[in-house]
Amino acid sequence: MTYLSSVKGVSMGSNVAPTTVRTRLRIPLRFDDGYAVDAEAVTFTGLVDGLEHLALVLGDPAGAEVPLVRLHSECLTGDVFGSARCDCGPQLREATERIAGVGGYLLYLRQEGRGIGLYSKLDAYALQDTGLDTFAANTALGLPEDGRDYTAAAQMLTALGVGTIDLLSNNPDKAEQLIAHHIQIRHRLRTGVFANSTNIRYLQAKVDKQGHQITLAS
Template sequence: MSEIPAATVRTRVGVPLRFGDGYGVDAELVTFHGLADGLEHLAVRLGDPDAAAVPLVRLHSECLTGDVFGSARCDCGPQLREAVERIARAGGYLLYLRQEGRGIGLYNKLDAYALQDGGLDTYEANAALGLPEDGRDYTAAAQMLATLGVRELDLLSNNPDKAAQLRALGVPVRDRVPTGVFATGHNLRYLRAKFTGTEHSSGHDLLAGRIA
Protein backbone atom coordinates (compact mmCIF):
# COMPACT_ATOMS: atom_id res chain seq x y z
CA MET A 1 0.00 0.00 0.00
CA SER A 2 1.11 3.58 -0.53
CA GLU A 3 2.47 5.71 2.29
CA ILE A 4 -0.54 6.71 4.35
CA PRO A 5 -0.66 7.33 8.10
CA ALA A 6 -0.92 4.13 10.14
CA ALA A 7 -4.05 3.48 12.16
CA THR A 8 -4.48 1.09 15.06
CA VAL A 9 -7.37 -0.96 16.38
CA ARG A 10 -9.21 0.65 19.28
CA THR A 11 -11.87 -1.98 20.07
CA ARG A 12 -13.16 -5.28 18.74
CA VAL A 13 -16.59 -6.41 19.92
CA GLY A 14 -18.96 -9.16 18.83
CA VAL A 15 -22.45 -8.02 17.84
CA PRO A 16 -25.33 -10.19 16.55
CA LEU A 17 -26.87 -8.41 13.55
CA ARG A 18 -30.60 -8.85 12.94
CA PHE A 19 -32.56 -7.39 10.02
CA GLY A 20 -36.25 -6.72 9.64
CA ASP A 21 -36.74 -9.55 7.14
CA GLY A 22 -35.47 -12.10 9.67
CA TYR A 23 -31.92 -12.49 8.38
CA GLY A 24 -29.29 -12.54 11.08
CA VAL A 25 -25.55 -13.08 11.37
CA ASP A 26 -22.92 -12.71 14.06
CA ALA A 27 -20.39 -10.00 13.30
CA GLU A 28 -17.35 -8.40 14.88
CA LEU A 29 -17.28 -4.59 14.93
CA VAL A 30 -13.87 -2.95 14.83
CA THR A 31 -13.10 0.67 15.74
CA PHE A 32 -9.85 2.54 15.15
CA HIS A 33 -7.42 5.16 16.43
CA GLY A 34 -5.61 7.48 14.04
CA LEU A 35 -7.90 7.64 11.03
CA ALA A 36 -6.91 10.47 8.70
CA ASP A 37 -10.21 12.36 8.73
CA GLY A 38 -10.88 11.94 12.47
CA LEU A 39 -14.31 10.39 11.89
CA GLU A 40 -15.78 7.35 13.66
CA HIS A 41 -15.71 4.85 10.80
CA LEU A 42 -16.47 1.23 11.56
CA ALA A 43 -15.35 -2.10 10.11
CA VAL A 44 -17.80 -5.00 10.26
CA ARG A 45 -16.03 -8.36 10.09
CA LEU A 46 -18.32 -10.96 8.52
CA GLY A 47 -17.78 -14.66 7.93
CA ASP A 48 -14.14 -15.75 7.94
CA PRO A 49 -11.99 -13.26 5.98
CA ASP A 50 -8.84 -15.18 6.92
CA ALA A 51 -10.09 -18.31 5.17
CA ALA A 52 -11.10 -16.47 2.00
CA ALA A 53 -8.58 -16.54 -0.83
CA VAL A 54 -9.43 -12.87 -1.41
CA PRO A 55 -11.87 -11.20 1.03
CA LEU A 56 -14.99 -9.47 -0.24
CA VAL A 57 -15.17 -5.84 0.91
CA ARG A 58 -17.81 -3.14 0.61
CA LEU A 59 -17.28 0.55 1.34
CA HIS A 60 -20.75 1.60 2.47
CA SER A 61 -21.33 5.30 3.06
CA GLU A 62 -23.62 6.07 5.96
CA CYS A 63 -27.21 6.90 4.95
CA LEU A 64 -29.39 7.63 7.96
CA THR A 65 -32.52 8.03 5.88
CA GLY A 66 -32.06 4.81 3.93
CA ASP A 67 -30.17 2.55 6.35
CA VAL A 68 -32.17 3.39 9.49
CA PHE A 69 -35.53 4.83 8.40
CA GLY A 70 -35.97 2.79 5.22
CA SER A 71 -36.30 5.77 2.88
CA ALA A 72 -37.28 4.68 -0.63
CA ARG A 73 -35.61 7.74 -2.21
CA CYS A 74 -32.35 5.79 -2.51
CA ASP A 75 -31.20 2.17 -2.61
CA CYS A 76 -28.79 2.39 0.34
CA GLY A 77 -30.76 0.31 2.85
CA PRO A 78 -31.32 -2.65 0.51
CA GLN A 79 -27.69 -2.51 -0.63
CA LEU A 80 -26.51 -2.61 3.00
CA ARG A 81 -28.72 -5.62 3.72
CA GLU A 82 -27.52 -7.41 0.59
CA ALA A 83 -23.87 -6.64 1.32
CA VAL A 84 -23.97 -8.06 4.84
CA GLU A 85 -25.31 -11.41 3.63
CA ARG A 86 -22.99 -11.68 0.63
CA ILE A 87 -19.89 -10.77 2.63
CA ALA A 88 -20.86 -13.16 5.44
CA ARG A 89 -21.02 -15.99 2.90
CA ALA A 90 -17.72 -15.10 1.19
CA GLY A 91 -15.77 -13.81 4.20
CA GLY A 92 -14.69 -10.20 4.37
CA TYR A 93 -15.45 -6.74 5.69
CA LEU A 94 -18.09 -4.07 5.36
CA LEU A 95 -16.56 -0.66 6.06
CA TYR A 96 -19.34 1.60 7.35
CA LEU A 97 -18.04 5.07 6.52
CA ARG A 98 -19.44 8.24 8.07
CA GLN A 99 -19.91 9.97 4.72
CA GLU A 100 -23.59 10.93 4.74
CA GLY A 101 -24.86 12.24 1.42
CA ARG A 102 -21.69 11.24 -0.48
CA GLY A 103 -19.71 13.35 1.98
CA ILE A 104 -21.85 16.52 2.20
CA GLY A 105 -23.57 15.69 5.53
CA LEU A 106 -27.12 14.98 6.59
CA TYR A 107 -28.49 18.52 6.65
CA ASN A 108 -27.02 19.35 3.26
CA LYS A 109 -28.43 16.11 1.88
CA LEU A 110 -31.91 17.04 3.06
CA ASP A 111 -31.48 20.53 1.58
CA ALA A 112 -30.63 18.81 -1.70
CA TYR A 113 -33.73 16.61 -1.37
CA ALA A 114 -35.86 19.76 -1.17
CA LEU A 115 -34.33 21.01 -4.42
CA GLN A 116 -34.89 17.61 -6.01
CA ASP A 117 -38.59 17.93 -5.14
CA GLY A 118 -38.49 21.04 -7.33
CA GLY A 119 -37.18 19.09 -10.31
CA LEU A 120 -33.38 18.92 -9.99
CA ASP A 121 -31.57 15.60 -9.95
CA THR A 122 -29.23 14.69 -7.09
CA TYR A 123 -26.11 16.11 -8.76
CA GLU A 124 -27.80 19.27 -10.00
CA ALA A 125 -29.12 19.87 -6.48
CA ASN A 126 -25.63 19.55 -4.99
CA ALA A 127 -24.27 21.99 -7.56
CA ALA A 128 -27.04 24.49 -6.81
CA LEU A 129 -26.01 24.39 -3.15
CA GLY A 130 -22.35 24.93 -4.03
CA LEU A 131 -21.47 21.39 -2.96
CA PRO A 132 -19.43 18.71 -4.77
CA GLU A 133 -21.18 15.95 -6.70
CA ASP A 134 -19.24 13.47 -4.58
CA GLY A 135 -17.06 14.68 -1.72
CA ARG A 136 -15.90 11.30 -0.47
CA ASP A 137 -12.27 10.44 0.19
CA TYR A 138 -11.24 6.88 0.95
CA THR A 139 -7.91 7.44 2.72
CA ALA A 140 -9.43 6.31 6.02
CA ALA A 141 -10.80 3.20 4.32
CA ALA A 142 -7.31 2.36 3.04
CA GLN A 143 -5.95 2.82 6.58
CA MET A 144 -8.63 0.51 7.98
CA LEU A 145 -7.88 -2.18 5.42
CA ALA A 146 -4.15 -2.00 6.13
CA THR A 147 -4.79 -2.26 9.88
CA LEU A 148 -7.03 -5.28 9.32
CA GLY A 149 -4.32 -6.97 7.28
CA VAL A 150 -6.20 -6.92 3.98
CA ARG A 151 -3.59 -7.07 1.21
CA GLU A 152 -5.94 -7.71 -1.73
CA LEU A 153 -9.69 -7.57 -2.06
CA ASP A 154 -12.70 -7.97 -4.27
CA LEU A 155 -14.77 -4.78 -4.03
CA LEU A 156 -18.54 -5.13 -3.79
CA SER A 157 -19.66 -1.97 -5.57
CA ASN A 158 -21.27 -0.56 -8.71
CA ASN A 159 -19.19 2.62 -8.39
CA PRO A 160 -15.92 2.63 -10.38
CA ASP A 161 -14.62 5.66 -8.44
CA LYS A 162 -14.34 3.61 -5.25
CA ALA A 163 -12.06 1.07 -6.94
CA ALA A 164 -10.06 3.83 -8.63
CA GLN A 165 -9.49 5.71 -5.36
CA LEU A 166 -8.46 2.56 -3.49
CA ARG A 167 -6.00 1.61 -6.21
CA ALA A 168 -4.57 5.15 -6.20
CA LEU A 169 -4.03 4.73 -2.45
CA GLY A 170 -2.11 1.53 -3.07
CA VAL A 171 -4.88 -0.95 -2.20
CA PRO A 172 -4.87 -3.91 -4.63
CA VAL A 173 -8.44 -4.37 -5.90
CA ARG A 174 -8.53 -7.67 -7.79
CA ASP A 175 -12.09 -7.32 -9.04
CA ARG A 176 -15.13 -5.09 -8.72
CA VAL A 177 -18.20 -7.21 -7.99
CA PRO A 178 -21.55 -5.56 -8.86
CA THR A 179 -24.27 -5.20 -6.26
CA GLY A 180 -27.94 -5.69 -6.92
CA VAL A 181 -30.06 -2.85 -8.28
CA PHE A 182 -33.02 -2.06 -6.05
CA ALA A 183 -35.29 0.08 -8.19
CA THR A 184 -38.62 1.43 -6.95
CA GLY A 185 -41.05 4.02 -8.20
CA HIS A 186 -39.46 6.45 -5.74
CA ASN A 187 -35.80 6.07 -6.70
CA LEU A 188 -35.79 5.63 -10.49
CA ARG A 189 -34.72 9.24 -11.06
CA TYR A 190 -32.00 8.87 -8.42
CA LEU A 191 -30.63 5.72 -10.08
CA ARG A 192 -30.69 7.34 -13.51
CA ALA A 193 -28.75 10.31 -12.13
CA LYS A 194 -26.11 7.99 -10.68
CA PHE A 195 -25.35 6.79 -14.21
CA THR A 196 -25.57 10.07 -16.07
CA GLY A 197 -23.57 11.88 -13.38
CA THR A 198 -20.89 9.32 -12.57
CA GLU A 199 -21.07 6.34 -14.95
CA HIS A 200 -22.39 4.35 -12.00
CA SER A 201 -23.08 0.84 -13.28
CA SER A 202 -26.45 0.41 -11.54
CA GLY A 203 -27.71 3.38 -13.53
CA HIS A 204 -26.40 1.78 -16.71
CA ASP A 205 -28.51 -1.31 -16.05
CA LEU A 206 -31.55 0.87 -15.44
CA LEU A 207 -31.15 2.92 -18.60
CA ALA A 208 -30.49 -0.21 -20.64
CA GLY A 209 -33.86 -1.54 -19.50
CA ARG A 210 -32.52 -4.66 -17.86
CA ILE A 211 -34.39 -4.11 -14.60
CA ALA A 212 -38.01 -3.39 -13.84
Protein backbone atom coordinates (compact mmCIF):
# COMPACT_ATOMS: atom_id res chain seq x y z
CA MET A 1 0.00 0.00 0.00
CA THR A 2 1.25 3.49 -0.80
CA TYR A 3 0.50 6.28 1.65
CA LEU A 4 0.23 9.61 -0.15
CA SER A 5 -0.46 11.85 2.80
CA SER A 6 -1.84 11.65 6.28
CA VAL A 7 -4.92 13.36 7.60
CA LYS A 8 -2.78 15.58 9.84
CA GLY A 9 -0.05 16.44 7.41
CA VAL A 10 2.79 13.89 7.43
CA SER A 11 3.96 13.97 3.84
CA MET A 12 4.29 10.54 2.23
CA GLY A 13 6.13 10.37 -1.07
CA SER A 14 5.37 7.72 -3.65
CA ASN A 15 8.83 6.18 -3.27
CA VAL A 16 8.56 5.45 0.45
CA ALA A 17 9.77 1.92 1.19
CA PRO A 18 7.10 -0.41 2.58
CA THR A 19 6.90 -0.94 6.32
CA THR A 20 8.13 -4.37 7.40
CA VAL A 21 8.31 -6.31 10.64
CA ARG A 22 11.73 -5.99 12.25
CA THR A 23 11.60 -8.14 15.42
CA ARG A 24 9.11 -10.40 17.19
CA LEU A 25 9.54 -11.64 20.74
CA ARG A 26 7.40 -12.81 23.64
CA ILE A 27 7.20 -10.65 26.74
CA PRO A 28 5.17 -11.06 29.95
CA LEU A 29 2.92 -8.16 30.91
CA ARG A 30 2.12 -7.54 34.58
CA PHE A 31 -0.23 -4.95 36.08
CA ASP A 32 -0.46 -3.61 39.61
CA ASP A 33 -3.83 -5.24 40.25
CA GLY A 34 -2.37 -8.70 39.57
CA TYR A 35 -3.57 -9.16 36.00
CA ALA A 36 -0.91 -10.85 33.87
CA VAL A 37 -0.72 -12.00 30.26
CA ASP A 38 1.97 -12.88 27.75
CA ALA A 39 2.17 -10.82 24.57
CA GLU A 40 4.19 -10.92 21.39
CA ALA A 41 5.96 -7.60 20.91
CA VAL A 42 6.52 -6.55 17.31
CA THR A 43 8.83 -3.78 16.09
CA PHE A 44 8.94 -2.31 12.59
CA THR A 45 11.21 -0.86 9.94
CA GLY A 46 10.08 1.93 7.63
CA LEU A 47 7.50 3.79 9.74
CA VAL A 48 6.85 7.20 8.24
CA ASP A 49 7.47 9.26 11.39
CA GLY A 50 10.65 7.41 12.40
CA LEU A 51 9.38 6.77 15.94
CA GLU A 52 9.75 3.48 17.81
CA HIS A 53 6.12 2.41 17.95
CA LEU A 54 5.32 -1.07 19.25
CA ALA A 55 2.59 -3.59 18.47
CA LEU A 56 1.56 -6.03 21.16
CA VAL A 57 -0.12 -9.16 19.82
CA LEU A 58 -2.58 -10.40 22.44
CA GLY A 59 -4.59 -13.61 22.42
CA ASP A 60 -5.07 -15.30 19.06
CA PRO A 61 -5.79 -12.72 16.35
CA ALA A 62 -5.70 -15.42 13.68
CA GLY A 63 -8.57 -17.17 15.40
CA ALA A 64 -10.71 -14.05 15.59
CA GLU A 65 -13.24 -13.23 12.88
CA VAL A 66 -11.91 -9.67 13.03
CA PRO A 67 -9.10 -8.65 15.41
CA LEU A 68 -9.77 -6.13 18.15
CA VAL A 69 -7.33 -3.20 17.98
CA ARG A 70 -6.54 -0.29 20.26
CA LEU A 71 -4.32 2.64 19.32
CA HIS A 72 -2.86 3.70 22.68
CA SER A 73 -0.71 6.81 22.82
CA GLU A 74 2.18 6.69 25.26
CA CYS A 75 1.54 8.42 28.58
CA LEU A 76 4.47 8.16 30.98
CA THR A 77 2.62 9.88 33.80
CA GLY A 78 -0.50 7.73 33.50
CA ASP A 79 0.80 4.41 32.17
CA VAL A 80 3.89 4.17 34.38
CA PHE A 81 3.39 6.44 37.37
CA GLY A 82 -0.36 6.02 37.77
CA SER A 83 -1.25 9.70 37.51
CA ALA A 84 -4.94 10.39 38.05
CA ARG A 85 -4.90 13.49 35.82
CA CYS A 86 -5.92 11.37 32.84
CA ASP A 87 -7.54 8.00 32.13
CA CYS A 88 -4.62 6.55 30.15
CA GLY A 89 -3.39 3.99 32.67
CA PRO A 90 -6.81 2.42 33.27
CA GLN A 91 -7.53 2.42 29.53
CA LEU A 92 -4.25 0.58 28.88
CA ARG A 93 -5.04 -2.00 31.54
CA GLU A 94 -8.61 -2.51 30.28
CA ALA A 95 -7.59 -2.72 26.63
CA THR A 96 -4.92 -5.33 27.31
CA GLU A 97 -7.40 -7.71 28.94
CA ARG A 98 -10.20 -7.10 26.44
CA ILE A 99 -7.93 -7.66 23.45
CA ALA A 100 -6.31 -10.74 24.98
CA GLY A 101 -9.77 -12.21 25.50
CA VAL A 102 -10.75 -12.12 21.84
CA GLY A 103 -7.46 -11.79 19.96
CA GLY A 104 -6.00 -8.66 18.48
CA TYR A 105 -3.40 -5.93 18.66
CA LEU A 106 -2.53 -3.11 21.01
CA LEU A 107 -0.51 -0.49 19.14
CA TYR A 108 1.57 1.44 21.66
CA LEU A 109 2.32 4.73 19.92
CA ARG A 110 5.13 7.04 21.03
CA GLN A 111 2.99 10.17 20.95
CA GLU A 112 3.29 11.56 24.46
CA GLY A 113 0.93 14.41 25.28
CA ARG A 114 -1.13 14.07 22.08
CA GLY A 115 2.05 14.32 20.09
CA ILE A 116 3.61 17.37 21.80
CA GLY A 117 6.15 15.48 23.94
CA LEU A 118 6.61 14.93 27.66
CA TYR A 119 8.08 18.31 28.60
CA SER A 120 5.44 20.23 26.69
CA LYS A 121 2.74 18.06 28.25
CA LEU A 122 3.99 19.01 31.70
CA ASP A 123 4.08 22.67 30.63
CA ALA A 124 0.45 22.24 29.59
CA TYR A 125 -0.36 20.64 32.95
CA ALA A 126 0.97 23.79 34.64
CA LEU A 127 -1.38 25.91 32.53
CA GLN A 128 -4.26 23.58 33.31
CA ASP A 129 -3.64 24.29 36.99
CA THR A 130 -4.48 27.93 36.21
CA GLY A 131 -7.86 26.96 34.76
CA LEU A 132 -7.27 26.10 31.11
CA ASP A 133 -8.53 22.81 29.75
CA THR A 134 -6.15 20.35 28.10
CA PHE A 135 -6.76 21.64 24.57
CA ALA A 136 -6.64 25.34 25.45
CA ALA A 137 -3.39 24.76 27.33
CA ASN A 138 -1.78 23.21 24.25
CA THR A 139 -2.96 26.13 22.12
CA ALA A 140 -1.60 28.65 24.64
CA LEU A 141 1.81 27.02 24.20
CA GLY A 142 1.59 27.51 20.44
CA LEU A 143 1.05 23.78 19.91
CA PRO A 144 -1.76 21.83 18.22
CA GLU A 145 -4.71 20.78 20.36
CA ASP A 146 -4.03 17.23 19.21
CA GLY A 147 -0.98 16.65 17.04
CA ARG A 148 -1.25 12.89 16.75
CA ASP A 149 -0.97 11.33 13.31
CA TYR A 150 -1.99 7.70 12.85
CA THR A 151 -0.32 7.04 9.51
CA ALA A 152 2.27 4.86 11.25
CA ALA A 153 -0.49 2.89 12.97
CA ALA A 154 -2.03 2.10 9.59
CA GLN A 155 1.41 1.08 8.32
CA MET A 156 1.87 -1.25 11.30
CA LEU A 157 -1.47 -2.94 10.73
CA THR A 158 -0.73 -3.36 7.03
CA ALA A 159 2.68 -4.87 7.80
CA LEU A 160 0.93 -7.33 10.13
CA GLY A 161 -1.46 -8.31 7.33
CA VAL A 162 -4.46 -6.68 8.98
CA GLY A 163 -6.92 -4.84 6.77
CA THR A 164 -10.17 -5.00 8.77
CA ILE A 165 -10.48 -4.41 12.50
CA ASP A 166 -12.80 -3.78 15.38
CA LEU A 167 -11.52 -0.54 16.93
CA LEU A 168 -11.51 -0.06 20.70
CA SER A 169 -11.68 3.71 21.08
CA ASN A 170 -13.87 6.62 22.12
CA ASN A 171 -11.99 8.96 19.78
CA PRO A 172 -13.59 9.52 16.35
CA ASP A 173 -10.34 10.95 14.94
CA LYS A 174 -8.61 7.59 15.25
CA ALA A 175 -11.28 5.90 13.16
CA GLU A 176 -11.31 8.67 10.55
CA GLN A 177 -7.55 8.58 10.08
CA LEU A 178 -7.39 4.78 9.82
CA ILE A 179 -10.20 4.74 7.27
CA ALA A 180 -8.38 7.41 5.26
CA HIS A 181 -5.45 4.99 5.10
CA HIS A 182 -7.61 2.11 3.89
CA ILE A 183 -8.01 0.24 7.16
CA GLN A 184 -11.58 -1.03 7.31
CA ILE A 185 -13.40 -0.72 10.63
CA ARG A 186 -16.20 -3.22 11.18
CA HIS A 187 -17.23 -2.06 14.65
CA ARG A 188 -16.19 0.70 17.01
CA LEU A 189 -16.24 -0.33 20.66
CA ARG A 190 -16.08 2.17 23.48
CA THR A 191 -13.61 1.90 26.32
CA GLY A 192 -14.76 2.05 29.90
CA VAL A 193 -15.21 5.39 31.67
CA PHE A 194 -12.49 5.94 34.26
CA ALA A 195 -13.54 9.21 35.85
CA ASN A 196 -12.30 10.56 39.15
CA SER A 197 -12.32 13.93 40.89
CA THR A 198 -8.96 14.85 39.34
CA ASN A 199 -9.62 13.97 35.68
CA ILE A 200 -13.30 14.83 35.28
CA ARG A 201 -12.58 18.22 33.64
CA TYR A 202 -10.13 16.52 31.30
CA LEU A 203 -12.72 13.94 30.26
CA GLN A 204 -15.41 16.57 29.81
CA ALA A 205 -13.08 18.57 27.56
CA LYS A 206 -12.53 15.51 25.37
CA VAL A 207 -16.30 15.20 24.97
CA ASP A 208 -16.93 18.90 24.39
CA LYS A 209 -13.95 19.76 22.20
CA GLN A 210 -13.31 16.59 20.16
CA GLY A 211 -16.49 14.56 20.34
CA HIS A 212 -15.14 11.60 22.30
CA GLN A 213 -17.87 9.07 23.04
CA ILE A 214 -17.71 9.16 26.82
CA THR A 215 -20.83 9.13 28.95
CA LEU A 216 -20.16 11.11 32.13
CA ALA A 217 -22.42 11.25 35.13
CA SER A 218 -24.27 14.55 35.33
